[in-house]
Amino acid sequence: MTQTRRRGADLEQAVYQATREILNTEGLSQLTFAKVAAKAQTSKPVIYRHWETPFSLALLAIQDKIKADNHGQLDQVVLTGESLAADLLLVTQRFTASMDAFGKTFMESWFEGVSHDDSAQLKQMLAKVRKIDLNAIDRVLERAVTRGELTGTDLPEKLKLLPFEWLRYRMLAKESIGSAELRLLVDDILVPTYLHRLGPKN
Structure with a gap:
């Protein structure tokens, strides 16, 4: 046949x-x-x-x-948290799942197979990923402003990208990323930093 x-x-x-x-x-x-x-x-x-x-x-x-x-890109995640911390946790959980989908095996072999001719395409991909990451955090910040937790969304890009760079480093370093690590990232690093820059004045 x-x-x-x-x-x-x-x-x-x-x-x-x-x-x-x-x-x-x-x-x-x-x-x-x-x-x-x-x-x-x-x-x-x-x-x-x-x-x-x-x-x-x-x-x-x-x-x-x-x-x-x-079920879509990171910046398309459905945000249902009732606080800045809850929404950030949703985004970081989804990002971690994305990294798991990429896979440790892929990560280990990825850069060794990239030639000079491929570098332009890699830069384009990284630029696209950067935009998606920024959009995801912007959505979180906008919801926090609506709830009155923050006074604006004008954070430096480096602070918006901080959670993703922190998580990517841990994956490349083959360090564990579980609920405890995500809570530390959100509760002890991101929320205090974002509130320091954009929180309501007491």
Whole structure:
């Protein structure tokens, strides 16, 4: 029986899944269109028509997994907290889940497989991630202003990005990130800092 040729979303998901499996088992440096095509049961010309380079395919495959595992981007998380701390905890929990979706194996092999030619695409991805992170914190700050916890949202970008950089460092350093670490980050670092900069005057 002739196998039905994959198209559209079905093809995309098969290719992304195959890409992630190769990244997980062999690393970014071993990712090729030929391997992806074979594992996804499609042809190399199909891969070449839809994706520019193995690196760009890897970026999209990882982003797809993060969105799927977390039901959207970080700045789309539904905020239901009744305080600044509660909303920040929701965002940091979601961010940690995103990092788990990326996976320690991917993280360990990622940078060793990045070539000079791929650096521009990596910078574009990091710029996009930075914007998503900032949007997520802006939403938290806006809700805190509405509740009267803060007087504004004009925080320096470095302070807005602090929780994500703190968490990324712990992952790269292979340190644990559990509920205790998230509580310390939120209750002892973020909330006091944000209140110091933007809190109501007593």
